[in-house]
Structures are given as C-alpha cells and as structure tokens.
Amino acid sequence: HVSTDKPIYRSGERLYVRGVLLRADGHTPITTALSETVLFEIKGPKGDTVASGASAIIDSVAGFSWDIPPTQAGGEYTVRISHPAADGRAERKFDIRSYRAPRLKSQIVFVRDGYGPGDMVAANLHVERAEGGIPAGAKVSVSARVDGEETWKGTTTVDSSGNAGASFRLPAAIARGEGVIAMIIEDSGIVETATKTIPILLQTLDLAIYPEGGDLIAGLPNRVYVEGRTPARKPADMAGVVVNTAGREVATFRTEHEGRGRFSFVPAKGEAYSLRITEPAGIKTVFALPAVKASGVVISSASNVTPRLKDVVVRVGATSDGSYLIALSQRGKEFALKPVTLRANQLTDFTLAVPRSLDGVIVATVYDDRMAPMAERLIFRQPQHKLKVQIVPDRTDYVPGDKVTLRVKTIDYTGKPVSAMVGLTVTDSSVLEMIEKREQAPALPVMVLLESEVQNLADAHVYLD
CATH class of the missing domain: 2.60.40.10 (Immunoglobulins)
Incomplete structure (x- = not known):
C-alpha cells in the first residue's frame, strides 16, 4: 500500500513516499524477511521512468524520497512500489505543477451529482483559514455561468461553522451544458476564489x-x-x-x-x-x-455490511430444486464451503462461519452440483479490530521556525491502549484542499480493506464511516 505526503508538488520540491507491506491474510505486519528491500519507480506523464530506487523494509514499512528537478515538466505522475512476494504492485498518482497555496481552504459540494435544464441547483461551501480558525461573517460573492453566460449571481456569508450555501435555477434551455459556479470569499483583506463545474446532464449519460x-x-x-x-x-x-x-x-x-x-x-x-x-x-x-434468464440462481447479502466478528449471512434462491454449494473466498483462498438444498422459487438465508480475522471484501459464490458457478457477489465484513489514533501537540500555536513536539496515542475500540507502528506525514493542509475531497487519496484502512478488490474508490472514506 503506497501513499505520498501530498497530492501536488512544485518543481524543486521533495516528494516523500511511504510503502506499507502487510500479509494478505489478516493484514498483519511482515515480521520475517521475505526480502529485505522493495523497488520504487516513478513514471512520467508519457509513461517514461524518471526515477527509481530500492528501499529497506523496516517494521513492514519502506520509505523513498525524490528531489524533483527544477526543470521537471508538469503533469500527472505515478509512483509504483513492488515486492517479489507481493501479488501485483501498488501505485499512487500525483501532480507536478506551479501553484500558490491558498490562504483559505475551501471546498464546494453540490447537493446532487446531476442537474438538468430548469433544475434548482444547491451548492454548499465549507471554508477555513489555512492557519486555523473559521472566517465567520466573511462575505461570499457567488456567480453561476452556463455556456459562457452569467445566469445568476448573489451574495451570502460564512456562518460560525465555516459553511455558506447558494441556490439558483438553471436556464430552461441549455445548449452545451458547460456550467461553473464561482464563490469569491473576502476575509479581512484576504480574497480567495473557489470554483467548481456544475454537473449538468443533457441528452445522455x-x-x-x-x-x-x-x-x-x-x-x-x-x-x-x-x-x-x-x-x-x-x-x-x-x-x-x-x-x-x-x-x-x-x-x-x-x-x-x-x-x-x-x-x-x-x-x-x-x-x-x-x-x-x-x-x-x-x-x-x-x-x-x-x-432475463428462464432458469438460474440469485444471491444477495442479508445486510449491507456484515458486522465484525459476525458470521456471513447470504440469501439464495433457485428456479429449480437441487443441491448446491455456497463458498466464501478472499484473494483466491477459500474460507468456507457449505452444501445446501434449495427449493424452487424460494429464497432461503444461510449462515456461514468464517475466521474472526477475516475482514474486508469477501467473494460469495454459489455452485451447482457439478461445481459450475451459478451466481456471485461481493460482501464487506467490518474489521475485527478498530484502532484509534490521537495526536496531541505540545502547544496550541506556533510561529515559523518553532520546534513542534507531538504526543501520539493508539487505543482500541474499547479505549484500551495498544502498541502500534505509526506513520506520520506533516504537510500544508491548504495544499490538500486544492484537490476535491472525492478525488483525494484513500487512507490506509481503505487501501487495506477495499483498494485491491474494488475499482473507482472515489470518496471512499464514506464506506468505512
């Protein structure tokens, strides 16, 4: 599992990369030396290798840094990490481009992800000062443009929670569907603009x-x-x-x-x-x-999420009487196999016991009596252990050049202290906010539990919330 310290870099800055190696079965750290090093590779926008190297594995973690040359071209880059014993390789994308870190961190979120001609659009803005604090009372000038023409403008203010909202109606006739909303925030002499494309849907999707x-x-x-x-x-x-x-x-x-x-x-x-x-x-x-098929098998999960430590319950039905097998597997390894008898056109719930440590994405498959797969779906089981990390600084305020001391505490879901390997990243949070939240890189729990099995993990944190 690979991550970078931030999503955007300027030429001349240093890129920090962290790779975490865990066993596929149980997500536990690798304590035996399968290999002492991992390989890192950075690919440029055209697919060419611009940097590479090897790093030692210490406590299941490997680190790598790259001093980006001042003349490095801008664009989207990819860092890849590989290990001889790993199934495939992990990668993470990042950008190199010129930018100015904003003084105000802002995100615009639409209430819906799609609007048509004549629809009422609702947009919410959340803003915080880069150095901390809420710009309560700040004036926000809002402008909406569709197909190059301004179709609405208005003003609002930021409340004590850092939120402001705007609502407007789209034109009844829209030709191309190119819409954008701009929110100009004025806070004690600081002026920042947040913009976002309006998701207008016309003739097709x-x-x-x-x-x-x-x-x-x-x-x-x-x-x-x-x-x-x-x-x-x-x-x-x-x-x-x-x-x-x-x-x-x-x-x-x-x-x-x-x-x-x-x-x-x-x-x-x-x-x-x-x-x-x-x-x-x-x-x-x-x-x-x-x-529609005249005969076959259906399978569904009895619940949206299987709670931690609970057995998996699936609901299965078939168009004809017969003997079937239900299997649960993960990454090609089978963990449960249950023979069942189905009655025609009846749904039946079946409980399958699995190891306590089995979590994340599980594949449930129904086979007929000749071991031909008939139906399959993915199931998510909550992890057995939930770790909470608390970070407490030695002071509440700092000035540039100050030394910062952080105290880190890790506890389990009951509040009991537990030992843990903790990775820290220190970066300007305003740079992180330059990327839309749904496009930001997933946190380590999402990488471990979902990334290897699920595509399109945008806004992935909500699945573990």
Whole structure:
C-alpha cells in the first residue's frame, strides 16, 4: 500500500513516499524477511521512468524520497512500489505543477451529482483559514455561468461553522451544458476564489447496470445496481423507472452516492425490461436491462455490511430444486464451503462461519452440483479490530521556525491502549484542499480493506464511516 505526503508538488520540491507491506491474510505486519528491500519507480506523464530506487523494509514499512528537478515538466505522475512476494504492485498518482497555496481552504459540494435544464441547483461551501480558525461573517460573492453566460449571481456569508450555501435555477434551455459556479470569499483583506463545474446532464449519460448475482433470473426477487456517469466520467445523480415491453412500471430507483443506486423486482419469463431516466429532465435515452434468464440462481447479502466478528449471512434462491454449494473466498483462498438444498422459487438465508480475522471484501459464490458457478457477489465484513489514533501537540500555536513536539496515542475500540507502528506525514493542509475531497487519496484502512478488490474508490472514506 503506497501513499505520498501530498497530492501536488512544485518543481524543486521533495516528494516523500511511504510503502506499507502487510500479509494478505489478516493484514498483519511482515515480521520475517521475505526480502529485505522493495523497488520504487516513478513514471512520467508519457509513461517514461524518471526515477527509481530500492528501499529497506523496516517494521513492514519502506520509505523513498525524490528531489524533483527544477526543470521537471508538469503533469500527472505515478509512483509504483513492488515486492517479489507481493501479488501485483501498488501505485499512487500525483501532480507536478506551479501553484500558490491558498490562504483559505475551501471546498464546494453540490447537493446532487446531476442537474438538468430548469433544475434548482444547491451548492454548499465549507471554508477555513489555512492557519486555523473559521472566517465567520466573511462575505461570499457567488456567480453561476452556463455556456459562457452569467445566469445568476448573489451574495451570502460564512456562518460560525465555516459553511455558506447558494441556490439558483438553471436556464430552461441549455445548449452545451458547460456550467461553473464561482464563490469569491473576502476575509479581512484576504480574497480567495473557489470554483467548481456544475454537473449538468443533457441528452445522455453513461449508465452501467449490474444484477446482483450476475444475471436476471425469472420468477425470483432480483436486486439490481446502477451506476451513472457523465461523458466526462464524473458521477451522475438521477432517478428513474423500470418498465416492461408494454410500458408498465415495475420498479423505481434513485441514486444515493457517487451516481450509484439500486432497485428490486421480480422479472417475468420471456419479458424484457428497460430503464428510463425521470430526473434530471430531458434525457431521452432508454437503457435496456440485461436479458432475463428462464432458469438460474440469485444471491444477495442479508445486510449491507456484515458486522465484525459476525458470521456471513447470504440469501439464495433457485428456479429449480437441487443441491448446491455456497463458498466464501478472499484473494483466491477459500474460507468456507457449505452444501445446501434449495427449493424452487424460494429464497432461503444461510449462515456461514468464517475466521474472526477475516475482514474486508469477501467473494460469495454459489455452485451447482457439478461445481459450475451459478451466481456471485461481493460482501464487506467490518474489521475485527478498530484502532484509534490521537495526536496531541505540545502547544496550541506556533510561529515559523518553532520546534513542534507531538504526543501520539493508539487505543482500541474499547479505549484500551495498544502498541502500534505509526506513520506520520506533516504537510500544508491548504495544499490538500486544492484537490476535491472525492478525488483525494484513500487512507490506509481503505487501501487495506477495499483498494485491491474494488475499482473507482472515489470518496471512499464514506464506506468505512
């Protein structure tokens, strides 16, 4: 698992990289010397190697630094770390570009991830001073532009929590859908501007449709997941209906996070279904659902998340009586195998015992009596142990050049002190805020529990909140 000390660097600065090596089974530190070193490699925007090296592994951690040459070209770079015993390699992207660290840290968040012509847009701003504190009472001038024309402007103020909001209606007729909101913050002589693209959806969007177990099976309750993206690959919030060939509505849905949502229905044998977008208005594209299979197996998780130390419960149904096997595996290693008997067109819950230490993403697969896979889905189990890290500085305020002493304490979920290997990064938080929160690199728990199994981990911290 690899991380950098910040996401953006200037030419001439020093890049710090940390690699954490853990066992795939149990996420425990590597105490035996599988190999004494790991290899680091930095790739430039064109894929060329601009720096490389090796670093010793100490307490399951390896470090690497690179002095970025003053003449280094700007662009998106990638640092990769590899180990002979590791499955694949870990990598992290960072930018090299000229920038000025802002005096005010700000983030704009839209209430929804998609708007259409005539919709009411709601945007929330959160702002803090780079040196600490809330600019309460600061004036915020807001301007919205669509297709190059200013369509709304207004003013608001920052409250005592550092928040300010603005709402405005989009034009009823939009040609290209190029929208941007700008918020100019004035705080005691400091003026900073926060901007963000308005997620306007016009005639089309990219929609992926995923039946939970892999297929739509006739006569059984099926849960279906959807994921919407704009042509620019940003999340697209939406609402819609599912209809059959006669146009009769059989299900409704609304996305909840990152353009993702779900719905449930019982498909009929020989029928075809499609999805129509109702919000935002104006999207005429009709999206066909996968073909309905006359026979097969469905599988779903009995709960959104399996609590720590609890056994895994899956809900399984089949179109015909028979003997089946349910397997739980992680990274190709099987941890549970349970023979079950299914009755036609009936859903049954089955409990599978797994090791206490098994956490993160688990693959649940249903096999028929010939060991042919029939249905499969991913399940998330909360980690057995939860570590809390407390950092207490020796003073509340510092001036440039001061020496800082930090006291670090690690405790478990009961408040009991525990020993731990702690990695520290010190950087200007205002630089971190230059990257949209959903695009910021994941923290170590997300890397360990999700990153190797799940794609598109934008805004990933919410999954472990």
